[in-house]
Amino acid sequence: MMLWRLVKLLYRIGLCVWIFMLCTTHYYCHVYNLKTIPLHVTSPAITRYEILVGEPTCVVLSNPWLCLAFVVDICASTEYVGQACLRVCQTENWLYFGLGLLYLGRTVWCAYSTLTILNIMLKRCHRTTWFAPANTTVLAVAATWAGGGIVTIQKQWPKVLDLYTSLFVPYDVDADVSMLHHIGHMDIALIMAVYLGMMCSLPFAVAACSGVWNAVQRSTTKMPTLTRKTSFVSILIATNRRLSSIGSIGPIHAMEMVVEPPKHTGESSFHSNDFKHRLMLWFCNLGKLNHGVTCLFTEVDMYTGGSVYPLFQQCPDYQSQCTISQRGGDCYVLSYDRHDHLVEVTRVTLVSQIDLTVVHRPFRINQLTTNAAVGRFVVAKKSDAIRAATLHRGRSNSPWVS
Incomplete structure (x- = not known):
């Protein structure tokens, strides 16, 4: 019995070490890449960043x-x-x-x-x-x-x-206690x-x-x-x-892509999370920026990023994990100018959440590189039912995309 308990103890210690290695190598080590300046190619003059780690x-x-x-x-x-x-x-x-x-x-x-x-x-x-x-x-x-x-x-x-x-x-x-059942x-x-x-x-x-x-x-x-x-x-x-399934998509033709500035979408906001993560971000004052922080823009114009989620909504095949929500792993980068004014809040997602090995591809994905700390995912339309996407990777093959 004691040997069995020792084996279970070692087994559970091994599971703890396994979880620690997964968290470190697949997530926390990637946060170090966010130190690069600028965060975007089109970012204004930013002098300080704050990172709310997921x-x-x-x-x-x-x-x-x-x-x-x-x-x-x-x-x-x-x-x-x-x-x-x-x-x-x-x-x-x-x-x-x-x-x-x-x-x-x-x-x-x-x-x-x-x-x-x-x-x-x-x-x-x-x-x-x-x-x-x-x-x-x-x-x-x-x-x-x-x-x-x-x-x-x-x-x-x-x-x-x-x-x-x-x-x-x-x-x-x-046998000796059979009478006592x-x-x-x-x-x-x-x-x-x-x-x-x-x-x-x-x-x-x-x-x-x-x-x-x-x-x-x-x-x-x-x-x-x-x-x-x-x-x-x-x-x-x-x-x-x-509620609906993706219909068939027509043939893909060549088209020119350019680097776009980050867009302000509903997926960029911290509200686009489940209740637990919204509560956590609220305690970090992300839910009440205009009340406790000096900012230059309204809350709607301040949020950027989350560019991968429109792709996931149109074609879920590109999600590496389509049955477990991955939104909790997103980080929020707060950008301040030299006057210590909050200029921008960028939502960044791990590139590993995108499955680039999909065989049946309704989108064509081109991979380019930029000099920014995080990449950018651009989904564009040329005509009806013709779509293309470009993944602009960040500097040093950055594992993040905004």
Whole structure:
């Protein structure tokens, strides 16, 4: 028993080191590239930058092997899963009930594993429009309540308890205490498979609930079918099916591209995030710039960047991870002039979020280089159904694009 605990300890230490390496090599090391001046080719005279660094959660959760490794860890801790299930079956001690819910929240790794595997399948079958990127925060909260809620609800049904009793008969009863009905071991492989299977289907349940909620919103507000409404709930629950699919795109012809200045779009603002990241950015005063910081422009004109999201909306195949939202990894760069006035807020995204290896390409992507710290992604139209895109990479093959 002590050897098994030592093996589990070393295994979990290895997982922690793995997460640390992913965060460092795939995210935090890239922040160093943002030190280059100027940030844009067309930037005004900037003397100081402030960087609001995002979080690498989306980068970590996009690794399917890491998610599966955590599922293996859950399967290797069945005794603690059983204790947590017993705790959520009672309501006399709410502390134990809460601890049981918290522990069963670990099963969210089953949902993350489903999304990473689903991403591979959708991209291979060119069906990325079937599923929108999921909000990992919503999944974590849903797993915490659903993981223990499933057990609590089943405990209220005597027929279900009788079924479990008949299916999972204890064995390996000690001979010397057989008269006391002392149970030595119990085979719970099947019940664990059923339980984890239900948690693996959690993303589809959240997507279905989101779809029903959006349908109710459209019916109550009498919105047209093709019109999408953005509300607090639609931002909080980002796991929903896309309302329309991408049609066929005609042949691609040559066209000249020029470097454009950063544009002010809705995707540039900090409002284009889920609730958790909006709250984090609000605490960084990004949500109230005009109230606490001396600025030269209005809030709408100040935000730039987010140029990759129009491409993702038109062609989700170009998302490296089309089932898990990657917006939380974006950084915001605040630019100040020599008078210490805030001139610009630029949203930058990792180039690694763009899948440049797509075989079936409705867009042609040209790659150029600039002398700026971050690149720029330009999607242009020459005529109806003819589109082209240019990725202007930053200096020293910058991993960021605005």
